[in-house]
Amino acid sequence: MTIHRRALVLAAGLAPSLGRAQATQAWRPNRPIRLIVPFAPGGSNDIVGRIIADTASQALGQPVVVENRAGAGGVIGAEYAARAAPDGYTVLINSSHSTIPAIVARVPYQTVDDFVGVAVAGFSPYVLVVNPRLPVQTAPELVTLLRANPGRYNLATAGKGSGVHLGGELFRTTSKVEVEVVHYRGGGPSVAALVAGEAQGGTPTMASSIGQIRDGGLRALAVLAEQRTPALPNVPSASEASLPGLIHEEFFPILAPGGTSAPVLATLGAAFRAAIQQSAEKLIQVAGVAPRAGFEAPEQVMALVRESVERYTAILRAAGVQPE
Incomplete structure (x- = not known):
């Protein structure tokens, strides 16, 4: 089944x-x-x-x-x-x-x-995404880029205290990277900022980002779960993406x-x-x-x-x- x-x-x-x-x-x-x-x-x-x-x-x-x-x-x-x-x-x-x-x-x-x-x-699991203009194709490549450029890139959240904020903090601490966390007034505005390139990465909810992921407006690097999700079957799980500590649902x-x-x-x-x-x-x-x-x-x-x-x-x- x-x-x-x-x-x-x-x-x-x-x-x-x-x-x-x-x-x-x-x-x-x-x-x-x-x-x-x-x-x-x-x-x-x-x-x-x-x-x-x-x-x-x-x-x-x-x-x-x-x-x-x-x-x-x-x-x-x-x-x-x-x-x-x-x-x-x-x-x-x-x-x-x-x-x-x-x-x-x-x-x-x-x-x-x-x-x-x-x-x-x-x-629903959160999703690690980047603007498609960012020169990375995988989560390890993103981590390498961020470590080489501390503080240069922005991470969008849906607001202070939101689950998206928590996901971003978990990514930042488990991956040991330095990024600027930028708070927006909700999931919709944060995803819009990612699509526009105003922010380069984030951990939005699947509900707010799945349309942009499917249409190519965002590049999904991992779903923050132990296993892949049927909603995005081609996106690796956190474990597959070499982010085993980044589980966030x-x-x-x-x-x-x-x-x-x-x-x-x-x-x-x-x-x-x-x-x-x-x-x-x-x-x-x-x-x-x-x-x-x-x-x-x-x-x-x-x-x-x-x-x-x-x-x-x-x-x-x-x-x-x-x-x-």
Whole structure:
């Protein structure tokens, strides 16, 4: 069974049908629900959020409206969601949720305690890419170039504290290279800077960069995973690219403000899991994001968030990176 097929089989167990999601829950929304994306349009959270929003709207009987609130590497939008009324009408999708406390010194909310879990939209490795005008074809060639020219080249991120920032720091420390880290206001702007040559390299999300990689606007040197991904089958894994320590995968938790009641969470969870199930193939093909089973309960979602905060923090502290 191929990886692509396994992902679809796993996704089939994520949720009941849309009809069942509509029929069995006590709480029903009576106005639109805002899905907060704490980054600019065009980034991975925006792409994944929009893929599942329409289908979730069908299950809920109300529009799920994507609202971009970019800034501070995802902090501004996440804080807005944390402070929203816990009434079911505001939810957050934020793949950087667990990386922010590892990089940002003063986070204005509690990453775990101020939220409750709704669902996990899927998982996807980051990608090491360069502008195609850079004279390198492989990851080892990039490392050699950067070591020979310390501080000369720029590494684009999706904002301070973003998962892309963490990926860049991991690349910089594991490869022992000196590059200038430049923060942009989201995944879309950072990828645009890479395509334009304003920045020469980066570790963008697959969702935000896969179109440019396929069209030749970016050159992918490695996916930051142990194995190749079916979304980019010709791109070597980190291990194959002689970067065994550079394993970095993003996941997309969907969260509600802390204090949201169990009936509201049950309705939201059933609707979003059904939407993820029905959108599984599109998520894989368009965004390189593969759904996984095992996150049906709010506690399971938050356990993943908590474990990831601990992991990312440990990785960066071991690499000598301190929050700023």
